[in-house]
Amino acid sequence: MSLTIALLGMLELSPLSGYDLNKKIEASVIHFWSADQSQIYRTLSRLVADGLAEVTVIPQDGKPDRREHRITAAGREALDAALRAPLEPETPHESFLMRLFFADGLGIDGVRELLHARREDATGLLARLKVIDARGSGRPDDVGQALRRATLRNGIVHAEAELAWLDETESALVTAAR
Amino acid sequence: MSLTIALLGMLELSPLSGYDLNKKIEASVIHFWSADQSQIYRTLSRLVADGLAEVTVIPQDGKPDRREHRITAAGREALDAALRAPLEPETPHESFLMRLFFADGLGIDGVRELLHARREDATGLLARLKVIDARGSGRPDDVGQALRRATLRNGIVHAEAELAWLDETESALVTAAR
DNA sequence: CTCGCATATATGCATGGTCTTATATACCCA
DNA sequence: TGGGTATATAAGACCATGCATATATGCGAG
Numbered sequence: 001m002s003l004t005i006a007l008l009g010m011l012e013l014s015p016l017s018g019y020d021l022n023k024k025i026e027a028s029v030i031h032f033w034s035a036d037q038s039q040i041y042r043t044l045s046r047l048v049a050d051g052l053a054e055v056t057v058i059p060q061d062g063k064p065d066r067r068e069h070r071i072t073a074a075g076r077e078a079l080d081a082a083l084r085a086p087l088e089p090e091t092p093h094e095s096f097l098m099r100l101f102f103a104d105g106l107g108i109d110g111v112r113e114l115l116h117a118r119r120e121d122a123t124g125l126l127a128r129l130k131v132i133d134a135r136g137s138g139r140p141d142d143v144g145q146a147l148r149r150a151t152l153r154n155g156i157v158h159a160e161a162e163l164a165w166l167d168e169t170e171s172a173l174v175t176a177a178r
Numbered sequence: 179m180s181l182t183i184a185l186l187g188m189l190e191l192s193p194l195s196g197y198d199l200n201k202k203i204e205a206s207v208i209h210f211w212s213a214d215q216s217q218i219y220r221t222l223s224r225l226v227a228d229g230l231a232e233v234t235v236i237p238q239d240g241k242p243d244r245r246e247h248r249i250t251a252a253g254r255e256a257l258d259a260a261l262r263a264p265l266e267p268e269t270p271h272e273s274f275l276m277r278l279f280f281a282d283g284l285g286i287d288g289v290r291e292l293l294h295a296r297r298e299d300a301t302g303l304l305a306r307l308k309v310i311d312a313r314g315s316g317r318p319d320d321v322g323q324a325l326r327r328a329t330l331r332n333g334i335v336h337a338e339a340e341l342a343w344l345d346e347t348e349s350a351l352v353t354a355a356r
Numbered sequence: 357c358t359c360g361c362a363t364a365t366a367t368g369c370a371t372g373g374t375c376t377t378a379t380a381t382a383c384c385c386a
Numbered sequence: 387t388g389g390g391t392a393t394a395t396a397a398g399a400c401c402a403t404g405c406a407t408a409t410a411t412g413c414g415a416g
Binding site: 244 | 365367
């Protein structure tokens, strides 16, 4: 469903090929949505099959045909409906927390390594997000820009929360291990 | 992989049936891992097929046989290896942020509704987590307890971060919409 | 007495996602 | 000259997950 929103949302701005969509996703929503190339093409095919997008084949020399997709009226309706539908209930899958929950058998050093690895990940993520945020850091001129900025800020505040939690957790562990 | 850790981790403490495991998961890791009953049984079968657990069938009257699983030596090794393996790279899938990113077309009121719905979810989640946290709120006596507590605290700090981000985002939106 | 809940396991089907591989050409760098 | 990158699409295999459904019985509430 979310990938459908991504594709329709991008097609609403301009007609694009699967290749273009893949690049756009990597460039703009990758911080909260990881999408596989093959999955993009499959979902795009389904949009066309469902009449939510139309294809224009543009022959090219030396390269495969470029299949340009444009959103249909039905596609615009579907996008609007998807955006307005009730939020789907959360089904969390936090593999790191699963490990931590059962990490007792690793001993105190093993637990510390686990937390250290997590800190590295969170630090790296935060740095990357901040670089992107700095690039687009004029005050937003329109609502769309403010929304895109907000998704980035979301990643940043959660990365910071994770680091703060790591501090807290490492202290608590020292106390518990005594 | 994570569900495997959950099952092996729980079997290490005592032999359990699939039914027991389902209940234990609902009672203890549900705040960071949602598991389906059928998935638990399937994963459990795989553990047995892979020699990581063994089954003892205990006939019961009036109820289906109880298939009690106990972890094997290979299972303990597999658990330890899984806990020590490098953290898998994150592949985020935040459907709410996907909507927000493309929510421009909803108009300012639609966006506000979206944020409001998110706030309700986050508020409810935070309340539930705090209840659980209060229940187990003596200072932890051993490392295992501290770890379990830490996973809960993780959920709490992220729920709080989400609420803070919602405040920030709603303000920014007011500014951008002017 | 019936309805729903607890006990207990299992299968079937669909969806979404990941990883790999295939095809074909042009260009740049070492 | 060979290897990597960019352009462009697509199929196959596999895995985890989710939802529905089936079976069979005891027990308590209404």
